[in-house]
Amino acid sequence: MIKKDLSVDFLGVHFENPFCLSSSPVGNCYEMCKNAYDAGWGGIVYKTLSPEHFKIDEVSPRFDELTKEDTPFVGFKNMEQLSEHPLDQDLADMRRLKEEYPEKVLIASIMGETPEDWTNLAKLVTEAGADMIELNFSCPQMTSHTMGSDVGTNPELCKSNCEAVKRGTSLPVLAKMTPNITSMVPVVKACLEGGADGFSSINTVKSIVDVDLKKKVGLPNIDGKSSVSGLSGKAVKPIALRFLQQLRSAAGLEQLPISGIGGIETWEDAAEFILMGATTLQVTTAIMQYGYRIIDDLTNGLMHYMEEQHVDHLQDLVGLANKNIVPTNQLNRNYKVYPKIDWDKCIGCGRCFVSCQDGAHQALTWDDDKRLPVFDKSKCVGCQLCALVCPVGAIKLGVVEMKPGRKGNPDEIDVGSQRLHRYHPATATQEN
Amino acid sequence: MTSKYETEPKGYTMTTVMQEAARCLLCHDAPCSQACPAHTNPAKFIRSVRFRNIKGAAETIRENNALGSICARVCPTERYCEKACTRAKIDGPIDIGGIQRYVTDMERKLNMKILKAGEPNGMSVAIVGSGPSALQAATTLLQKGYAVDIYEKNAKAGGYLTYGIPEYRLPQEIVDYEVQRILDLGAHITYNTTVGKDISMDNLKANHNAVIVAIGTSKAKMLPMFEHNICTESAISFLARAKENNGKLDDLPKNVLVIGGGDVAMDVVTTLKKLDVPYVTDVVYEQFDEFKASKKELAGAQAMGVTIVDGYVPKEVHQNRATFKHRKIDSELTITADKIILAVGQKADAEGLDLDLQHNEIPFREARFRTKDPKVFATGDIVDGDKTVVVAVQKGKEVAEEIDRLLGGQEND
Numbered sequence: 065m066i067k068k069d070l071s072v073d074f075l076g077v078h079f080e081n082p083f084c085l086s087s088s089p090v091g092n093c094y095e096m097c098k099n100a101y102d103a104g105w106g107g108i109v110y111k112t113l114s115p116e117h118f119k120i121d122e123v124s125p126r127f128d129e130l131t132k133e134d135t136p137f138v139g140f141k142n143m144e145q146l147s148e149h150p151l152d153q154d155l156a157d158m159r160r161l162k163e164e165y166p167e168k169v170l171i172a173s174i175m176g177e178t179p180e181d182w183t184n185l186a187k188l189v190t191e192a193g194a195d196m197i198e199l200n201f202s203c204p205q206m207t208s209h210t211m212g213s214d215v216g217t218n219p220e221l222c223k224s225n226c227e228a229v230k231r232g233t234s235l236p237v238l239a240k241m242t243p244n245i246t247s248m249v250p251v252v253k254a255c256l257e258g259g260a261d262g263f264s265s266i267n268t269v270k271s272i273v274d275v276d277l278k279k280k281v282g283l284p285n286i287d288g289k290s291s292v293s294g295l296s297g298k299a300v301k302p303i304a305l306r307f308l309q310q311l312r313s314a315a316g317l318e319q320l321p322i323s324g325i326g327g328i329e330t331w332e333d334a335a336e337f338i339l340m341g342a343t344t345l346q347v348t349t350a351i352m353q354y355g356y357r358i359i360d361d362l363t364n365g366l367m368h369y370m371e372e373q374h375v376d377h378l379q380d381l382v383g384l385a386n387k388n389i390v391p392t393n394q395l396n397r398n399y400k401v402y403p404k405i406d407w408d409k410c411i412g413c414g415r416c417f418v419s420c421q422d423g424a425h426q427a428l429t430w431d432d433d434k435r436l437p438v439f440d441k442s443k444c445v446g447c448q449l450c451a452l453v454c455p456v457g458a459i460k461l462g463v464v465e466m467k468p469g470r471k472g473n474p475d476e477i478d479v480g481s482q483r484l485h486r487y488h489p490a491t492a493t494q495e496n
Numbered sequence: 497m498t499s500k501y502e503t504e505p506k507g508y509t510m511t512t513v514m515q516e517a518a519r520c521l522l523c524h525d526a527p528c529s530q531a532c533p534a535h536t537n538p539a540k541f542i543r544s545v546r547f548r549n550i551k552g553a554a555e556t557i558r559e560n561n562a563l564g565s566i567c568a569r570v571c572p573t574e575r576y577c578e579k580a581c582t583r584a585k586i587d588g589p590i591d592i593g594g595i596q597r598y599v600t601d602m603e604r605k606l607n608m609k610i611l612k613a614g615e616p617n618g619m620s621v622a623i624v625g626s627g628p629s630a631l632q633a634a635t636t637l638l639q640k641g642y643a644v645d646i647y648e649k650n651a652k653a654g655g656y657l658t659y660g661i662p663e664y665r666l667p668q669e670i671v672d673y674e675v676q677r678i679l680d681l682g683a684h685i686t687y688n689t690t691v692g693k694d695i696s697m698d699n700l701k702a703n704h705n706a707v708i709v710a711i712g713t714s715k716a717k718m719l720p721m722f723e724h725n726i727c728t729e730s731a732i733s734f735l736a737r738a739k740e741n742n743g744k745l746d747d748l749p750k751n752v753l754v755i756g757g758g759d760v761a762m763d764v765v766t767t768l769k770k771l772d773v774p775y776v777t778d779v780v781y782e783q784f785d786e787f788k789a790s791k792k793e794l795a796g797a798q799a800m801g802v803t804i805v806d807g808y809v810p811k812e813v814h815q816n817r818a819t820f821k822h823r824k825i826d827s828e829l830t831i832t833a834d835k836i837i838l839a840v841g842q843k844a845d846a847e848g849l850d851l852d853l854q855h856n857e858i859p860f861r862e863a864r865f866r867t868k869d870p871k872v873f874a875t876g877d878i879v880d881g882d883k884t885v886v887v888a889v890q891k892g893k894e895v896a897e898e899i900d901r902l903l904g905g906q907e908n909d
Contacts, residue, residue, distance in 0.1 A: 133515075133518035134515040134517075134518045135518075411521075411582050413521040413522075414525060415524065417524050418524045455521050
């Protein structure tokens, strides 16, 4: 069994590995958190605590899923709000967890309505032994507009809430961001001014996942009605990565400490978040679908990746991809790369032909007799849609050519991985 | 509790059918759709399933095939669509028959009425027999506005579907359901009536614009040495008894010898195993590499514990003791069994029908289903071509179209 150092230091707290439960139904009581720690999770963001006066009252049912073909949980919609337990009970559970698992990281998530709530909750969780506090500015399904994602789009409110929290604690403070906003930067800057130390991103995306076509109501159907609420899971990963990049590329935020969240299911997802600037990672949806045991392959897979990359400390990977995401006007537009069809692999299904005809530039035609695509280089723009739809990976990046009249040496152009869209263990250690 | 004989394998669920449909590569100009004798379009109906349009999938199947639920279960797909499937080049073909079964089962559950009878054109066609080719011909004619009168010698419609194919492969309720849909389209069936005996061909000709003979091959062929052997029963007699009695046969011995290697022989040996006969030995003329039955059925029979001996021909039989010799090597084999079932082919019973059969068949490709009588047509197993249900469906459609062409009916697409 491979052994690599997955530990990270984040806001002065040491994590044995970067994987945490996010503040959600998966970390909702002592027993659940204990099981997660025992399974190998490095940290837990305990389900959000709210003031005693705010009563949590949940609907039933409260989830929905987005599917594609036979794949469940492509996206997951959730209507749960915050911890429904009495505050004292959650604090007692947290205290016990910290006593029994002193080496594991325990992060308290809190959400107040007034500045006094925030200060008070921060005090209580600090006394309960939390290592860090996460401020939930982003739950999109709160029954109060003075709480949740409406707060997270308001920089002034975020700033004053951060200040209120800081009055109640000296622990490091993470602000959890909503993606239901064009740019997080103004909010993040306001939080930093208010004393926040790092950021968790993203919370769920406001959504309607499905509509019951018979009853004409969104799902889940709650006595004939439904509501907009948060979408998570694989479907939101691209949105999450984009927000990470947006933050880490903003002037002055290049080293912003981030706990990455949004559709992490495999070690590859995890590595992507780390490369995009996350130091710790938070997971819920994949756990709801598969259980805490996914930690085994998250950690082990990440270790193998480190081995392949000759990296001894996970922290060395943080943010390595940020510099390679640039504005579109800075991309090299002087060349194109043609597809290369491996005729030994081609099975003659014609999917490349169909997509090139209907979705690209008609560079592929079809030989009815041979049942094979025919490539017309003069029409090809090098978009590589054909390679993406090929079910057997028979189409790869081929010849690189400079566009007419453009300068440059095709041999020096970095066209990246031969496998266009999937990381493959067999080629992982080869040079491109 | 339903017996093994009465239980067909589990079909797909909504989730599992989607998993199978997601395996489909959605080929351009899909080879599977070019490989069906009956011109079923699997590529189109699987794509409909993939895009969650089950009703559209049912339409694609049903508009082309009056026996879609039956073909889904009994078609030797590995010879046709699944043989052509591109996915086989990656791992294995798509289970096209299984998906078709799911879709047609849903069609039934949803009580869809996809086929419609055409405007009556005042003409009528009589059909002798009610097997798959007859049922498809009836459907196509009804869609074109013809009245259809079917004459069936047995008490139930379906021919070999009803009296041959075992219940676990094709539940009778499925056959009844398909027949009922054709009755709902307006077909009329006269049961227990043998044309040529109970009613004359001349009568049919006088009262209809055309007559289709679709009598199938309902008589067993016999090898001369078995003709008077009291231990021997024909395969079709045995299968019919099993089907009619729902698998409750009280004369089943412990040790049965079957002779023959076609699909019918496979139905016999698997039925015997389903009925808990401990020793079933099948001696087959062909060697395994030239086997007539589908590979799937051969493997299935072997997996059920049937002993299959290939390459041997019967040499002599004394009551329950049969001796075989190998076709190529110097080898003899003697088997003593409690019962012998002969599955060596069938022939037509065309008595009183005045048909000129050559080798039990009417060559149809040149003659376009015509007989020497300009008013009489033939279809099904008595005309040249494969003896599968799917080919029977193809012939049924084609004979109906030929009649319509000759009678000048309106094209009704």
